[in-house]
Amino acid sequence: MARGARAGDAPQPSTAIAIQCSFDEVRVGIVEHGALAELHIERAHDRGIGGNIYKGRVVRVLPGMQAAFVDIGLERAAFLHVSDVRTVPEDLPANLAEDGEGADAGVEFDGRRRSRSPRRPIEEQLKKGTELLVQVAKEPIGTKGARVTSYVSLPGRYLVYMPTVAHVGVSRRIEDEEERQRLRDIVDGLRPFEGGLIIRTACVGISKREIVADVRFLTRLWERIRGQAEESTAPALIHSDMDLVLRTVRDHFTTEVDRLLLDSASEHARVQDFVAHIMPRLAERVELYDGAAPLFDHLGIENQVAKALERRVWLKSGGYIVIDQTEALTVIDVNTGRYVGKRTHEETILKTNLEAARAVIDQVRLRNIGGIIIVDFIDMEEAANRKKLLDTLNEAVRRDRARTNVLTLSELGLVEMTRKRTRENLQAILCSPCPYCSGQGRVKAVVTMGHELLRRLRREVARQPGTPHFTVSVPPDVATYLCAEGYRGIEMIEREFGTKIVVKAVEGFHREHAEIAVGP
Numbered sequence: 001m002a003r004g005a006r007a008g009d010a011p012q013p014s015t016a017i018a019i020q021c022s023f024d025e026v027r028v029g030i031v032e033h034g035a036l037a038e039l040h041i042e043r044a045h046d047r048g049i050g051g052n053i054y055k056g057r058v059v060r061v062l063p064g065m066q067a068a069f070v071d072i073g074l075e076r077a078a079f080l081h082v083s084d085v086r087t088v089p090e091d092l093p094a095n096l097a098e099d100g101e102g103a104d105a106g107v108e109f110d111g112r113r114r115s116r117s118p119r120r121p122i123e124e125q126l127k128k129g130t131e132l133l134v135q136v137a138k139e140p141i142g143t144k145g146a147r148v149t150s151y152v153s154l155p156g157r158y159l160v161y162m163p164t165v166a167h168v169g170v171s172r173r174i175e176d177e178e179e180r181q182r183l184r185d186i187v188d189g190l191r192p193f194e195g196g197l198i199i200r201t202a203c204v205g206i207s208k209r210e211i212v213a214d215v216r217f218l219t220r221l222w223e224r225i226r227g228q229a230e231e232s233t234a235p236a237l238i239h240s241d242m243d244l245v246l247r248t249v250r251d252h253f254t255t256e257v258d259r260l261l262l263d264s265a266s267e268h269a270r271v272q273d274f275v276a277h278i279m280p281r282l283a284e285r286v287e288l289y290d291g292a293a294p295l296f297d298h299l300g301i302e303n304q305v306a307k308a309l310e311r312r313v314w315l316k317s318g319g320y321i322v323i324d325q326t327e328a329l330t331v332i333d334v335n336t337g338r339y340v341g342k343r344t345h346e347e348t349i350l351k352t353n354l355e356a357a358r359a360v361i362d363q364v365r366l367r368n369i370g371g372i373i374i375v376d377f378i379d380m381e382e383a384a385n386r387k388k389l390l391d392t393l394n395e396a397v398r399r400d401r402a403r404t405n406v407l408t409l410s411e412l413g414l415v416e417m418t419r420k421r422t423r424e425n426l427q428a429i430l431c432s433p434c435p436y437c438s439g440q441g442r443v444k445a446v447v448t449m450g451h452e453l454l455r456r457l458r459r460e461v462a463r464q465p466g467t468p469h470f471t472v473s474v475p476p477d478v479a480t481y482l483c484a485e486g487y488r489g490i491e492m493i494e495r496e497f498g499t500k501i502v503v504k505a506v507e508g509f510h511r512e513h514a515e516i517a518v519g520p
Contacts, residue, residue: 014032014033014258015030015031015032015033015256015257015258016030016031016257016258016259016260016261016299017029017030017031017248017252017253017257017259017260017261018031018261018289018295018296018299018301019245019248019260019261019262019263019264019267019271019295020263020294020295020296021245021262021263021264021267023044024043024044024045025041025042025043025044026041026042026043026243026244026245027039027040027041027296028040028041028244028245028248029296029299029301029305030252031299031301032399034300035304035362036301036304036305036308036366037362037365037366037399038365038366038368039305039308039366039368039426040244040248041244041429041430042243042244047243048139048244048423049074049136049139049140049146050136050137050138050139050241050422050423051135051136051155051241052135052136052237052239052240052241053133053134053135053136053152053225053229053237053238053239054072054073054078054133054134054135054136054148054234054235054236054237054238055072055131055132055133055229055232055233055234055235055236055238056070056071056072056073056078056131056132056133056134056148056234056235057070057071057129057130057131057234057235058070058071058080058126058127058128058129058130058131058132059071059077059128060077060128061122061123061126061127061128062122063121063122063123066081066082066121066122067079067080067081067082067122068080068085068122068126069145070132070134070148071234071235072134072136072146072148072235072237073235073236073237074140074145074146076140076144076145076146077145078134078136078145078146078147078148079144079145079146079147079148080126080134080147080148080149080150081147082119082121082122082125083119084137084147084148084149084150084151085122085125085126085150086150086151086164131234132150133150133152133229133238134148134149134150135148135149135150135151135152135153136148137149137422138421138422138423139422139423139424141421141423141424141428142327142424142428150164151164151165152164152222152225153198154218154221154222154225155200155241155250155251156200156214156217156218156250157200157202157214157250157278157279158199158200158202158203158206158210158211158214159187159197159198159199159200159203159211159214159215159218160197160198160200161192161195161196161197161215161218161219161221161222162195162196162197162198163192163194163195163222164195165195165196166195166196167196168184168187168188168191168196168197168198168199169196169197169198169199170183170184170198170199171198171199171200171201171203173201174199174201174203174204176204179204179205183199183203183204183211184199186208186211187199187211190211190212190215192215192219195222197215201254202254204255205255221239225238225239245262245267245270245271246270246271246274249271249274249275250278253275253279253282253285255281255282257282257285258285259285259287260282260285260286260287261287261288261289261295261299262286262287262288262289263288263289263290263294263295265288268286268287268288271286272286308363308366308367308426309426309427309430309431311323311324313359313363314337315337315352315355315356315359316355317351317352317355318336318337318338319334319335319336319337319338319352319355319356320335320337321333321334321335321356321359321360321363322335323363323367323369325369325425325427328371328372329371329372329373329374330364330369330371330372330373330374331373331374331376332360332363332373332374332375332376333376334352334353334356334360334375334376334377334378335352335378336348336349336352336378346380346381346382346385349378349379349380349385350380350385350388350389352378353377353378353380353385353389354388354389354392356377357375357377357389357392357393357396358392358396360375360393360396361393361396361397361399361400361404362396364400364404364417364419365399365400365402366426367425367426367427368402368423368424368425368426369419369425370402370419370420370421370422370425371418371419371421372416372417372418373416373417373418373419374414374415374416374417375414375415375417376412376413376414377389377409377413377414377415378413379412379413380413386409389409389415390406390408390409390415393406393415393417394406400419402419402420402422403419403420404417404418404419404420405417405418405419436510436511436512443510443511443512444511444512446477446478446480446481446511447481447485449474449478449481449511449512449514450478450481450482450485450486451486453472453474453478453482453514454482454486454489454490454493456514456516457470457472457490457493457501457516458493460516461493461497461499461501462497464518465497466498467499467518468499468500469499469500469501469502469518469519469520470499470500470501470502470516470517470518470519471501471502471504471516471517471518471519471520472501472502472503472504472514472515472516473504473506473509473514473515473516473517474503474504474505474506474509474513474514474515475505475506475509475510475511475513475514476505476506476507476509477511478511478514479503479504479505480505482503483503490503500520502520
């Protein structure tokens with residue numbers, strides 16, 4: 001029986017996983033030293049499709065883009081680039097090194113050279129109506145459909161099996177060369193006749209027997225998938241990845257995690273059974289939380305979830321960063337704020353920039369921001385300080401499971417980063433566009449609305465000469481402006497056209513909404 005966790009327990013461990021369950025939503029928080037490092041959310045009506053395998057049918061080939069659209073049975077067709085079309089079994093997919101352990105870490109490969117033969121144009125490989133097996137590499141984001149690949153990868157506990165790529169890879173997170181070689185030697189001897197394997201971080205210290213069991217499980221799974229595909233008619237779902245709870249245990253629950261807490265008895269029992277089969281040595285770390293306070297409140301991370309949606313993030317020194325997310329890229333601005341330092345101006349800026357660098361990576365990871373990221377650091381004069389900043393950024397990036405690249409610091413203090421985007425960011429999951437500003441983050445000022453309304457009012461009155469009365473219905477703040485600063489404009493219209501204008505304040509009107517009607 002696993003230990004129970006209640007409020008008032010011992011101090012929090014360095015790393016913990018908290019899984020909070022409700023009737024239709026699961027939230028997973030990965031906590032490092034008391035701070036929320038990652039947040040994953042899955043809802044019953046909107047389960048992710050990343051990693052799912054489909055039998056699809058090509059509906060359109062685009063030679064100009066060297067891509068095709070594939071019907072996999074979803075609302076929007078999936079996008080398949082020529083680099084993800086498997087033609088030669090020995091070729092590596094274009095994004096394999098980025099995907100790493102299943103989109104969470106990079107890998108290094110033995111024999112990474114591609115076939116010397118040039119890649120055939122997509123129009124020579126695929127035609128409308130062609131059926132093929134594809135896997136979702138990137139979930140639908142915004143208005144874009146899923147991105148798929150024909151290079152299938154099946155993640156296990158310790159390995160990732162790639163039935164279409166004959167290579168062995170090692171996670172870049174395994175740094176000990178002796179351990180890397182030990183694992184590579186074991187896996188080289190176990191590699192299936194068909195395909196290759198990636199050694200995951202969780203494989204460190206694992207015995208050959210456990211690795212053999214993982215290989216056997218993954219090869220049997222692939223046989224079932226291939227058999228199901230042969231019997232199915234496209235479009236069809238062939239294989240679904242695990243749900244968020246078991247996926248979290250499989251991918252995140254390692255020896256580095258001190259506790260895994262769940263607040264659901266049924267999910268706790270399911271996880272216990274899963275752990276007992278694939279990682280029995282960690283079974284004692286699985287705990288059922290039955291305290292009175294909600295689990296996220298108990299761990300002090302509920303407030304951190306709310307702050308993950310704020311535009312401004314304060315630093316301990318008194319400085320702050322401002323995060324602006326757009327469809328094309330994310331811009332992060334660094335400011336000294338209240339921090340004035342104790343010595344030189346350059347030292348103040350350096351301290352703020354170094355603290356901001358760590359905070360930027362933390363926020364990018366927590367908010368799951370992907371794509372192009374531009375960070376505007378405070379400009380520094382000394383080259384040594386600029387190097388310290390880049391070193392700090394690259395060190396912080398090592399904690400991120402997603403593939404992230406940090407480019408050179410420009411003379412203007414700008415750093416360009418790219419981070420692999422495989423699913424919606426936190427803001428897109430938890431928020432919807434503002435119904436008042438249509439997601440722009442701005443509404444017209446009161447004075448702007450007042451002047452626009454006076455011009456509109458004059459046009460309406462001029463179109464209906466001789467009308468004795470008009471009523472203008474506007475939000476209260478706009479009404480106040482029209483009856484004060486804008487009253488002279490109303491009087492001018494009344495004198496010019498010989499009419500009477502009444503301003504009416506209406507609670508609940510949008511700032512930019514106004515109605516002009518005939519009559520008092």
